[in-house]
Amino acid sequence: MSPDRLAVTSSLATLRRPAMGSRLEITTDGSAVAVETAAAVVARLERRWSRVDPESELRRLVSAPGPVVARPSTARILALAVAGHRLTDGWFDATGGRDPVLDAERGLVHVAPGADLDLNGIAKGWAADAAASLLRDAGASWAGVSVGGDTRVCATSKVLVTVGSPFPGSVDAVVALRDGGVAVSGPTPRGDGDGHHLIDPFTGRPAAAPRYSVVVAATAAGAEMLATAAAIAPRPAAVDMVERFGATAWLVETDGSTTAAGDPDAYLVGAGWLGP
């Protein structure tokens, strides 16, 4: 697959492109122009919130000795990350335990020295939401946007989202929805081969017994925050958390046993690896 590919047929536009350290995938009946515009939005957010690009606004905030003026979108996503941390009882953590101080009135952000801001847990979903919403507003009757696997669909009728299985040899699941986000979190191996990437925010160490969590919620960013939290919280707390907000989730332990929360029958059309 070429690294940047936009394909357009008479009724379908698709795009696959590297983004946010992973891959952006757009499928829609919207125009090619709208697809490129949506992709440009994702690219702009990546430049703004990159953890590795020294020119990114995120890096500027982290390295500043005091409060700095931040773009409204950056201040907003930081506020949402802080709120997500509180509402998930601390299980979703984008700030390494050191929340930035936000002065909403003056648009100032102050990141504590040594704080580790990592917006990956919300930025990909946020970007998918922004791109899908743009396509919808540009007249698409259906659009699916995935950024690093965090997915948002906007449509005028039900559309299908496949949910990739992390277990070799098992079948992907399929969910159907008209408008919402789908996110999957779980103990994927780290690139350096040393354990997985899910950190227990209460210990600062890799989570001891993480699971796979698939969440369907109103937005990709909301689904991603819940999926991250539900992958590492104790199972009763994870179920309670998902149901508290009205979302739906499948919690799959590494032995394959599955607990469903919320209203799985409303969305699941092909159980695959999410079945009993």
Place this chain on the structure above:
Amino acid sequence: MRAAERDAAEGPDAAEVLGAAARLEAETLVREMMSPADPGPTSTTTAPVVAHARVS
């Protein structure tokens, strides 16, 4: 939980720098983001596959 413990240790001032109204707005928005997705009405027509979600 850690957030509540931190608030208790630092007192209300630090936690309220965001401003109560702004904090409430952010929490309200996050609740909406985590609320149920719209499943759409039952349909007998074939729906297209529009995306593939996977472990992020």
